Each structure stands twice: as C-alpha cells, then as structure tokens.
Amino acid sequence: MEKILSIVEKQNSWRRYQCLNMVASENVMSPLAERLYVSDFMGRYNEHNGESHYQGTKYAMEIEYVVKEIFQKRFNTPYVELRPLSGGIANLIVMRSLTKIGDVIVSPKLTAGAHVSHTKYGVAGILGLAEVPMYFDPQDMVVDVDRTIELINSIKPKLVIFGRSVFIFPEPVKEIRDAIDPKIKIIYDAAHVFGLIWGGKFQKPLLEGADIITTSTHKTFPGPQGGAIIARKDLDEALWRKIERVTFPGVVYNHHMHRFPALGITALEMNEYGEAYASQVIRNAKALAEELYSLGFKVLCPHKGFTESHQVLMDVREIGGGRIVAKKLEESNIIVTKVALPWDSDKDATHNPSGIRIGVQELTRWGMKESEMRYIAELFHKVLHEDKNVKEEVTEFRKEFREIKYCFPVDKYEDRLARLFRG
Numbered sequence: 001m002e003k004i005l006s007i008v009e010k011q012n013s014w015r016r017y018q019c020l021n022m023v024a025s026e027n028v029m030s031p032l033a034e035r036l037y038v039s040d041f042m043g044r045y046n047e048h049n050g051e052s053h054y055q056g057t058k059y060a061m062e063i064e065y066v067v068k069e070i071f072q073k074r075f076n077t078p079y080v081e082l083r084p085l086s087g088g089i090a091n092l093i094v095m096r097s098l099t100k101i102g103d104v105i106v107s108p109k110l111t112a113g114a115h116v117s118h119t120k121y122g123v124a125g126i127l128g129l130a131e132v133p134m135y136f137d138p139q140d141m142v143v144d145v146d147r148t149i150e151l152i153n154s155i156k157p158k159l160v161i162f163g164r165s166v167f168i169f170p171e172p173v174k175e176i177r178d179a180i181d182p183k184i185k186i187i188y189d190a191a192h193v194f195g196l197i198w199g200g201k202f203q204k205p206l207l208e209g210a211d212i213i214t215t216s217t218h219k220t221f222p223g224p225q226g227g228a229i230i231a232r233k234d235l236d237e238a239l240w241r242k243i244e245r246v247t248f249p250g251v252v253y254n255h256h257m258h259r260f261p262a263l264g265i266t267a268l269e270m271n272e273y274g275e276a277y278a279s280q281v282i283r284n285a286k287a288l289a290e291e292l293y294s295l296g297f298k299v300l301c302p303h304k305g306f307t308e309s310h311q312v313l314m315d316v317r318e319i320g321g322g323r324i325v326a327k328k329l330e331e332s333n334i335i336v337t338k339v340a341l342p343w344d345s346d347k348d349a350t351h352n353p354s355g356i357r358i359g360v361q362e363l364t365r366w367g368m369k370e371s372e373m374r375y376i377a378e379l380f381h382k383v384l385h386e387d388k389n390v391k392e393e394v395t396e397f398r399k400e401f402r403e404i405k406y407c408f409p410v411d412k413y414e415d416r417l418a419r420l421f422r423g
C-alpha cells in the first residue's frame with residue numbers, strides 16, 4: 001500500500017511540478033476536467049449502436065451525446081465518433097472501414113514522421129495493406145507535392161493518409177485533393193495538431209479536402225486520453241454507418257465513459273480559450289527554435305521560420321544522437337523524445353535516431369511565454385554544450401508556473417463540485 005502511494009506521489013511531484021515536460025504528445029488537463037475525470041462513470045459499462053445494450057445507461061448515453069454535439073458544432077458535421085479509446089484505435093477503425101486486405105495506401109514514411117499505425121509495422125501492416133510511402137522533401141520537411149501526385153495518379157491507392165507524429169508544417173491537403181481522383185479517400189491524422197486545428201491556427205483539413213480526421217484527444221488538444229473520428233458533413237452516409245459498425249461491435253466495446261465529462265469540459269474550454277492557446281503555442285515554438293538556433297543548435301528549417309506547430313525539431317547527431325541527448329536532458333528534468341529524421345533508417349527510429357522532438361504545448365498551458373522559451377533554450381545549452389546538470393534550476397523555475405491557464409477557473413465551481421459525490 002505505502003509503496004503504491006509513494007510511487008504516485010513521486011510521479012505527481014516530479015513530472016507535474018519539477019519537470020519541463022516537452023514531450024510533444026502529452027499535455028495536462030484543466031483542473032475542472034481533472035476533477036470530473038473520476039466519477040461513477042469510471043466503473044460502468046455501456047455498449048451501443050444508438051440503443052444501449054446495457055441497463056443503467058441513461059446518463060452515459062446523455063453525456064456521450066452532449067459531448068458529441070460540442071464536436072459536431074465545432075466541425076460543422078453530424079459525423080463524429082468519440083468512442084475510440086485512442087488515436088491509434090481511431091486509425092484502426094477508419095483504415096478497416098475503408099480498405100480490404102491487399103489494398104494499396106499512400107502514407108507518410110516512418111522516418112518522415114509517420115505514426116507507426118500508418119506503416120507496415122502497425123495498423124496498415126496488420127490489416128494486410130500495401131503501404132507506399134509518399135515523397136517527402138527533407139529540406140523543407142513537407143510532402144513533395146508534384147512527385148506524390150504523380151505517384152497517386154499512377155498507383156491509384158484506396159486511400160491517402162496525411163498527418164504525422166513529427167509534424168512542423170501543414171500538409172498539402174488541398175493541392176493533392178485537387179489533383180487526384182475524387183474517389184480516393186483522404187484521411188488526416190490530426191493526433192498531434194488537433195488542439196491547434198480546434199483553435200483555428202494550423203489548417204482546416206475537412207475544408208481543404210480531407211474526408212475523415214482521426215485524432216487523439218490528449219496531445220495539443222488537452223483532454224483525457226482517448227480518440228476521435230470526425231468526417232466531412234457530405235461523406236457518404238453508408239460509409240459513416242460502416243465506420244460506426246466497425247467501432248462497435250467491431251473494435252471498441254465498453255468505451256470508458258469516465259472520459260466523457262472531462263472531454264466535454266476540455267472542448268468547451270477550447271471553444272473559449274483555444275484560439276489564444278493555439279496562437280501562444282506556435283509563438284512559443286518559434287521563440288524556442290530561434291533561440292536554440294542562435295545558441296548553435298541544429299534546429300530544422302531555419303529558412304522556413306522553423307515551425308508552424310507545437311514542435312521544434314533538432315538534429316543532434318553531432319552531440320550523441322537522439323537517444324543519448326534525450327537521456328541527458330532527462331537527468332536535468334527536461335523531458336523530450338528522440339525521433340527519427342528523414343535521413344535515418346527505420347531501424348535507427350527505435351535505436352539512436354538523429355533527432356529530438358520538443359513540444360511546447362504543455363509549458364504553454366502552465367503559462368510560459370516567449371521569454372521563458374528563451375530561458376529554456378539557455379538551459380538546453382548548459383546541459384548539451386556545457387555538460388552541466390540543471391535539475392535544480394529547472395525545479396526552481398517551475399515553482400513560478402503551477403497554475404494551468406486557458407481554462408475555466410475551478411474555484412468558481414467549488415460548491416457545485418462538492419455536491420457531485422453527495423449521494
């Protein structure tokens with residue numbers, strides 16, 4: 001018992017209050033969302049295809065539809081599916097709904113930032129799809145549009161997947177949609193940038209020609225861990241019904257209802273503060289990149305303003321490679337991830353790839369702005385160029401940033417929250 005309590009206590013104080021959390025796929029929920037995360041829904045079951053197969057689910061059905069409606073309004077479409085338990089499962093559902101064994105798909109290459117689910121090692125592989133990587137320009141870190149159009153028009157894949165895990169510039173959805181057979185479906189995996197899209201600051205995939213968005217609900221979108229599928233409003237209804245059937249009874253059974261109140265609160269907070277949050281995230285990423293670059297780090301794409309997303313990418317081959325650099329930063333309580341860059345091999349991706357990926361979305365939620373980003377760049381310099389350990393400096397610095405921004409003030413709801421478990 002004591003052991004378990006102490007592990008949680010150590011995790012809470014270390015990662016929440018003593019670290020610079022810069023893993024680009026993570027975030028913190030708002031205090032209000034967090035308070036609503038643990039409720040009676042936590043231990044309940046629901047399974048439905050419109051009508052629940054369980055009893056005792058009237059509020060489970062209601063909360064799911066209320067949250068769904070917030071998403072439907074935001075994306076101006078009736079086609080929203082919030083039951084997938086994660087972004088990876090959303091990809092599985094959509095790819096399974098749109099393809100059959102042996103179909104060809106065009107997707108990003110692993111070392112050009114693909115999520116593993118887009119590749120032969122992940123969902124595409126287990127579904128027996130033949131994955132052909134789209135062409136990528138490693139200098140500009142974007143899809144090579146002309147060659148990819150040529151590729152798609154010659155091999156005529158069943159679907160094209162955009163969106164990636166290493167993701168600094170928008171995808172050329174419109175250019176490619178306009179140049180290929182309209183029957184070829186385009187999926188946009190927004191897992192990383194969903195919060196920026198919600199805030200209106202990255203790109204608008206459904207308006208640019210994507211048929212379906214898949215996403216996680218916990219990266220730049222700072223909700224509970226989960227997944228979602230959103231399709232354009234004029235998608236063939238029969239195809240949407242198939243996606244629903246593959247969701248249930250195909251892949252997801254009980255869909256973990258406890259996520260929904262927190263997801264709904266996050267969505268409402270993003271309606272209110274998402275634009276300001278997304279703008280600050282991008283400003284912070286640019287400020288961090290500029291300062292790192294001026295301190296001599298090999299930050300990717302200086303000629304393009306470094307980044308348009310929450311991520312900053314550094315080539316750290318000359319200072320030990322991604323694995324070693326990320327480990328060294330962790331010893332100073334700076335948490336980033338190693339990533340493969342386009343010149344790596346697939347094997348390097350999981351071993352010692354060339355890069356590190358730095359995300360600023362969580363630090364932005366803790367209230368940090370451009371000046372803090374410049375200070376953080378100096379900390380990177382101390383650790384990686386001067387071989388210093390800055391753990392104490394980091395812990396001290398974090399003391400000023402203990403309140404999550406861009407969310408509803410929890411104090412205002414204290415009385416209401418106190419009544420939630422009254423019985």
Ligand SMILES: Cc1ncc(COP(=O)(O)O)c(C=O)c1O
Nearest residue numbers: 025086087088115164165191216
């Ligand atoms: C582009 C992309 N898609 C899908 C996923 C999988 O999301 P999840 O971890 O929610 O399953 C990730 C995870 O990092 C990702 O980066």
